[in-house]
Amino acid sequence: MFNSRNPACRYPTGAVADCLPVHFKIDMPRDLHCSAARLLVRSDSTGEVQTLEMFWCGMNGDNHEWWECHFAAQTPDLYFYHFEVTTWRGVLNLHKGFGGEGTVMGSDTQEWQLTVYDRSFHTPEWPVGGxxxxxxxxxxxxxxxxxxxxxxxxxxxxxxxxxxxxKPNKKGEVTNxxxxxxxxxxxxxxxxxxxxxxxxxxxxxxxxxxxxxxxxxxxxxxxxxxxxxxxxxxxxxxxxxxxxxxxxxxDGVFSHTGSDSIYFNREGRYDTAGAYNSQESPYYPWYAFRRWPDDYACWWNFQTLPEVTETNPAYNAYINGKGGIVRRWLEAGASGWRLDVADELPDAFLDALRTAVKTEKPDALVLGEVWEDASTKSAYGKRRRYLLGGQLDSVMNYPFREAVLGFVRGEDPAQMMEMILNLLENYPPQVIRLLMNHIGTHDTERALTVLAGEPAEEHDRPWQAEATLTEEQRRLGVQRLKLASLMQFTLPGIPCIYYGDEAGMEGYKDPFNRGTYPWGRENAELLAWYRQLGKLRAVLSCLKEGRFTPLNADDHTIAYVREDSVDAVLVALNAGENPRTLYLPDEWRTAQPVFGEAPDRNCGLTLPPCSGAALVLQKHPSPSGPFPLGKPETPEEAVESIKDKIIENIERNPKIKNELLDFLKNI
Missing domain, CATH: 3.30.750.90 (Transcription Regulator spoIIAA)
Structure with missing residues (x-):
């Protein structure tokens, strides 16, 4: 009857700018004898419900009929909607089911979400496609x-x-x-x-x-x-x-400082009088003391991390004012800020921070740490408005991480695809193109460990400290990481590599996920793979803001297309232990494989176990000729390539060549 992701039912789909009319259509079976239909839209900020009468607008075949209406939100907000239809069976409520489809079955009363953002909302261009x-x-x-x-x-x-x-010290403390x-x-x-x-x-x-x-x-x-x-x-x-x-x-850490700081100075390291040392300190109003000096609000009860009152005028001016911290380091060369624990920063502070950033450097990026769907995030009893146009440009994409790693580890592909599609439906397009798509950070286990190791919750810290992947686990982990990274690099947004993942680093949570980069001991196979992925990002236009169209999500397999007016890429992934053959639309018969093999003459694409494929179509001839990306180098090919480059550079520089010849003669 309705699908929020189908433009025939809702146009435009996804998040929309304020004042833009959205066209709704429902498809009613004639045997229900529908005599009236209504769209009910609830504003999240006010709770007000608007009831819009829908009008009969024609037949859809012999047995179905269309009912339609328009809705235009005048202010940025979240809106939640469902439908009521009057039939011979009485009034039926049409609510959201799996995949965005409407259902009148069961007791599920989930509503569809319509995100309406400020029409003046713009995000930087420079990160797109990178x-x-x-x-x-x-x-x-x-x-x-x-x-x-x-x-x-x-x-x-x-x-x-x-x-x-x-390990904790003699006092039981981990001092880092x-x-x-x-x-x-x-x-x-x-x-x-x-x-x-x-x-x-x-x-x-x-x-x-x-x-x-x-x-x-x-x-x-x-x-x-x-x-x-x-x-x-x-x-x-x-x-x-x-x-x-x-x-x-x-990285902007603005919700708290250290107790060992010039501002608080609990440890007495600094000559200045901090808030802990004197109530006359200029920093004293920054902090919330219940009983000075030892009883104060601190981040997650860590006494070494006293919380600041971000709305204090002096603190806000110090961070966001003219000549403040935010603007100072942008002037020094930074191109943006990632905000630690963004959900713990008040709206007024975030508003001021965005103003400071965009005043100093209009194309600077403001990225927030939010672990959930940032469009519906609530904190401290209040719905947050991060993505409506006045605060964040985008966020760290933890839900995509859950979907990517979950799929590769064998979870239901349909559920993992649903997590992806929900975000794409809820987030504004200018946010989506800048999503920080990571599969590991300093706060999570290494991706290789998650994909091939034993679950962390089953073991204590001493075990985690000693644990390394077996040779068999590591082989499996590398295969799975290649699959996960191919997905990561081709989903909407920007892939983010956590240093060393490309080299094959492993480890459980802090500090085991924060080891040193293994210079000279990298996994050559993974490194070549990641370099090839980087080339793919550089040459494909559709990976910047191209449409995302799911093709398949079942039986350990996911397939989708990214497409724009210049080119398109079809990505197919098999996380299972058996080969899978997918039959593709005919236009992909002549596509160029950049990962995996080409389709056969019947347009069947065979995926070996735990493998992926990427096929590219160019819609317009490239000035540089055919698609400039070959098959990934094997480690042996990579070594030979390096040798060739060394020889080529020696031949181009007679001085180096003569010095090398003299050296060889002497030995």
Whole structure:
């Protein structure tokens, strides 16, 4: 009778701008003798329900008839709707069922959602179609610059390959005070490597002065942590990255500070009087003391993380005002902010932060950490309005992570596809194109471990610390990770690689998922695969904002198409243990395979167990000729390619060639 994802029933589908009319049509069987139909729309913010009479508008074949109406929301909001129809059986309620379809069966009273956003809502262009890469700065690469003078009470590991400390000290505390020395100059040294992966945006976990290796306990927002480098190092990193088409996204931790900070100063490290030291401190009004100085509000009851009152005028001005923290670091070279625990930041603070960001740099990105469907997220008893146009540009996409990893591990493909389609229906298109699609972060187990290891909840921390994948598990994990990453790189949004996933890193949650990057010990097969995925993102127009059309979701298999006016890609994935053959529409008969094999003459695509395929169609001839992406290199081919490049460079440079010949003669 109705399907919210079918343009014949609802046009346009998905989220819409305010004041844009939405056309609703329901298809009623004639044998119900429908005499009236109504659309009931409820505003989420006011609770007001509008009843719109629907009109008979013609036959759909001999046995069905159409009823229709229009609805236009005048203000950005969430709206929830269902239908009432008067029939010979009485008044029937048409509610949302699986897949967006309408149902009058059972007791399910779920309503459809219509997200209406501000028509002036715009998001940056530069991230669209790119690749993000998340770096935990202490663990990526150490430049070798001297560190002794900035260690103080920090312990620097002697061996880069050691495991991070995880055991409590004698007081039963986990201090996170062990470091490996990764720094900003080290990241700058590896920019060519990041460019080889197709990276266009670097997301850095916190880099400001703090007294734990994760740096989520900020000590001074105005200063780069000395173990990471200086402000000059940061500016150089931004400048060098930009030369390679890479922008930087900073982590903004604004819901709390560290107790060991110039603002609170509980540990007495700083000469300034913090809120803990004096009620006359300029920082005292930032915090909520129940009884000064030891009883105060803190983040998730961690005494080392005192919460700030974000709406305090002085704090808000310090972060969001002219010359404040947000604008200062954008001026220094950053291209946006990722907001830690965005659901714990008040609306007024988020409004002010967006204004500050867009005033300083209109194309800067504001990305929020939200673990659920951000369009319906409630926090502190209030529905949040992150995505309606005045706050976030987009969010970290944890629901997609659940869908991707769930599918690859054998969960119901139809349910996993439904999770994807629900978000695509609920989010504004300008949010969708910037979704941070990750399959692992510093807060989750490594993707390889999730896909092939034993569930973390079945084992204690000592077991997790010692656990590594067996050779058989690792082979399976690599296969599954290739499948998951192919899906990750081709869904709407922007894929984000958690540093080292492309190298085959494994590990359970913090700190086991925060090991050091294994330079020189990478999994060559995975690395070649990720580089090929990066090339795919770079050359396909449809992966920027192309339509998403599901083709199949059953029996361990998912298939879908991304398409725009320039090109199209069909992605087919088999997570099962047996081969599957999918029969494709005829137009894909001549498609070029970039992953997997080409369809046979009957347009059947055979997928081996735990494998995927990507087929590309070009709608218009490319000026550069055929689609510029070959099959992925094997590790052996990659080595030969490197050899060829070395020889080619030697031949081009006579001086190097002569020096090499002299060297060979001497030995």
């Amino acid at each position: 690749v993000m890469y998340q770096i935990f700065p202490d663990r990526f690469f150490a430049s070798g610059s001297p560190k002794k003078e900035v260690l103080e009470d920090r312990r620097l590991h002697a061996d880069w390959t050691e495991q991070p400390e995880w 005070s062990d470091y490996f020395g990764g720094d900003l100059p080290g990241i700058a040294e590896k920019l060519d490597y990041l460019q080889s992966l197709g990276v266009t945006c670097l997301y850095l976990n916190p880099i400001f002065e703090a007294h734990a290796n994760h740096r989520y306990n900020t000590a001074n927002y105005e200063k780069i942590d000395p173990l990471l480098g200086t402000e000059e190092d940061f500016r150089t990193l931004c400048s060098e990255a930009e030369k390679r088409g890479i922008r930087l996204l900073l």
